[in-house]
Amino acid sequence: MSLRINDTAPDFHAETTDGPIDFHQWIGDGYAVLFSHPKDFTPVCTTELGYVAKIKDEFDRRNVKVIGLSVDPVDSHHQWEGDIAETQGTAVNFPMIGDPDRKVADLYDMIHPNANDTLTVRSVFVIAPDKTVKLTLTYPASTGRNFDEILRVIDSLQLTAYKKVATPANWRNGENVIIVPALSNDEAKELFPDGWDEQKPYLRVTKQPS
Numbered sequence: 001m002s003l004r005i006n007d008t009a010p011d012f013h014a015e016t017t018d019g020p021i022d023f024h025q026w027i028g029d030g031y032a033v034l035f036s037h038p039k040d041f042t043p044v045c046t047t048e049l050g051y052v053a054k055i056k057d058e059f060d061r062r063n064v065k066v067i068g069l070s071v072d073p074v075d076s077h078h079q080w081e082g083d084i085a086e087t088q089g090t091a092v093n094f095p096m097i098g099d100p101d102r103k104v105a106d107l108y109d110m111i112h113p114n115a116n117d118t119l120t121v122r123s124v125f126v127i128a129p130d131k132t133v134k135l136t137l138t139y140p141a142s143t144g145r146n147f148d149e150i151l152r153v154i155d156s157l158q159l160t161a162y163k164k165v166a167t168p169a170n171w172r173n174g175e176n177v178i179i180v181p182a183l184s185n186d187e188a189k190e191l192f193p194d195g196w197d198e199q200k201p202y203l204r205v206t207k208q209p210s
């Protein structure tokens, strides 16, 4: 069964390019992004891993650990890392899980048989410090992911976890937000003393709280 938002992310033990891990323990107190790619030594995956390595600082700033996965073994990942560094200009600076027995792929429903019987699709799971799933994405093998969008969602998740707001279409960190409909105007006055623009009773736009 596929994982849904707020389900607990399954824990597992796995071999990675940085050594063995127990997933929940490895996540620790922050957020994590677990993302799968179909196969080592493939072109789109090579660009994705290079791009994630380039923007790793952005994940670090948000207290987010990133980890990749494919059904190839760790020694294959290590060999492939040389190609990624050579072609993408950045060394891979995060662990990649080797999953040749597909244990993790099965736990996270990353193999979609109507796409391919044996290879993982491009899954993304954003996992919160309490180990619940906060975002799932599935892309086909032929389409590389937009990792800037994943950072954007993490900004929204980290803001909306603590403030009574939601973020509108295409929102970016620092832009105006929406007061959650569950908050009455009296309650909102306490939390948003600078007020809001009430476009409809259910659409109250305010500055992003700090």
Ligand code: BEZ
Pocket: 038, 039, 042, 043, 044, 045, 046, 141, 142
């Ligand atoms: C790729 O990463 O380039 C890729 C992987 C599997 C199928 C098609 C493309």
